[in-house]
Amino acid sequence: MNPALHSVLAFLQGWWVELLCAFLIVALVPLIAGYIVLVERKLMADMQARLGPMRVGPHGLLQPIADALKLLIKEDIIPAEADKLVFWFAPVLSMTAALTALGAVAFGPWFHVARDINIGLLFVVGISALGPFGIVLGGWASNNHYSIIGALRSTAQLISYETTAGFALVSGFLLSGTLRVGAIVEQQRADHAWYAFLAPVGFITYLIASIAETNRAPFDLPEAESELVAGYMTEYSGFRWALYFLGEYANMIVVASVGTTLFLGGWLRPFPSVDWLGWLDALPALLLAAVGVYCLIRAGKQPAQVQKLFMWAVAFACFGVALIFALAAPLAMAPLHIIYPGLYGAFWFLVKVSAYIYVFMWLRFTLPRFRFDQLMRLGWHILIPLALVNILGVGIALALISGLGWNRWLAIAITTTATVIAGLLLIRWNDRHAVAASLAAEASPVEDSYAG
């Protein structure tokens, strides 16, 4: 055989899982992002006592596909005064960064592209730090005041909150003692606790920072439509706009995956070492079967033949996957035994990521938008000091546990309480400071060039 072909085949044999996963990420994330949008619209409708999209497909299930088609055939407008090359390049950069970052995320013990690189989660954080570039360059290239103000706001916000997110991640890394994604998850199994419980302040600061990093309400100032039309995306249309949109949603998946891996136990089931919760192992199969049954019941009530067929297809797909889960469970068929851990891990990982993203949406529909100075004050005056104090707290707790042999939960409880008190003091001090500052500002208004 041709030696070149032989080496290519050998490469494929060693790397086919990784290649397949890379392909799946690139192919599926846009689709998933589309469906996240649908879920978001449905949730918003539910919280506002409406129905949401209902026309395309049963309960609007085909709406994302219709939207994607619409965006594909829309005219791609480039403003005459725009910097064309940068305008063309910026949204691509934004989406590429988010998709590349997903490469180092492990969606289960098996579904990953590069799980065991030595820098692990740092890679995810670092690569997704390239995303702001796409935003700021796109805003600048549009040659439009709204765009550039949106871009500047977004940069300021991302730099501020990336720092907080980094500090929050450090508190998790202190506990795990490694940066490798797989090792972090296994360490949480060995520690018998998710790090959200061991470093609660770290988890909460990361949650807030990750919402700000994805430019979502209540931190969506870069694209505040009542102030800036659509911020940095104002001049974008058609598929370039869709690329920004995909980048944003892919970024949501990235931050949710990082949070899940480090703080929520990755692909482990809840309480992996508690025996009487063993019935949770059967949950994936039961849940999928329940969805299938529901689809079968609803299929009869659909008005059109196509919709009925669609519901049946969904139902049987659910039953099929449920069957795989059920058959692969410990007592059953040997060949399925091999794929079981991967599927099972991926199920829990996706459940946790979905819950994380659900919190994002929930906050979006319940909280009003921050003002820019409030946003900056929250970031620099409260979250960054709090995250720093939290690193100190976790470090002290670890020293007490390993150095002085304290009970783990006692040490954690004491340091966490101390951190929370420090945080409350910070907020109180800051409120006073803010009142004084606003009184001073009323006396002599200071021009703020990027507050909008």
Place this chain on the structure above:
Amino acid sequence: MLDSIIFYFFAGIAVLSALLMITRRNAIHSAVFLTTALLATAGIFLQLHAEFLFIVQIILYVGGIMVMFIFVIMLVRLDVALPRLRSRLRQWSAILVALAVFLEAGIILYLARRIPGEGLLVPSPAPAAKLPPNTEDLANSLFHAYLLPFEIASVLLLVAMIGAVVMGKNRSDTK
């Protein structure tokens, strides 16, 4: 073979974008090419199996400093500031500095070539794939062998940061 292909790929990008960076008139374009050069350098770190340096290069230089650069470029009107920089003296001093740097690089390369097995050439380098994980190694050397220099550098940076904050505050107070 594969290693040298990757190296020349990234090195080529780095050199090309560095050249483009200094020849562009538009400051934002220069910033974009500087970013490309930094990313290509990160790629060379990765090819040398220095993963930690690779990601630190991206997080610090690209994610932090370059975003700051672009931020400042957008806030400052460079078309007003630039002509002042284009004086004769500055041009000549820039040319002199560039010549000095080239001369230095040339001498180092020449000396490294002349003495076999010495200078820039490492006698028998360990294969990169066999090296221990370098994040841990870096931490060990930073926090054991070089703890004092590390702490001094951090205190220095902290002082610089606080100084910058104080200077920024004073100006807005007096306005």
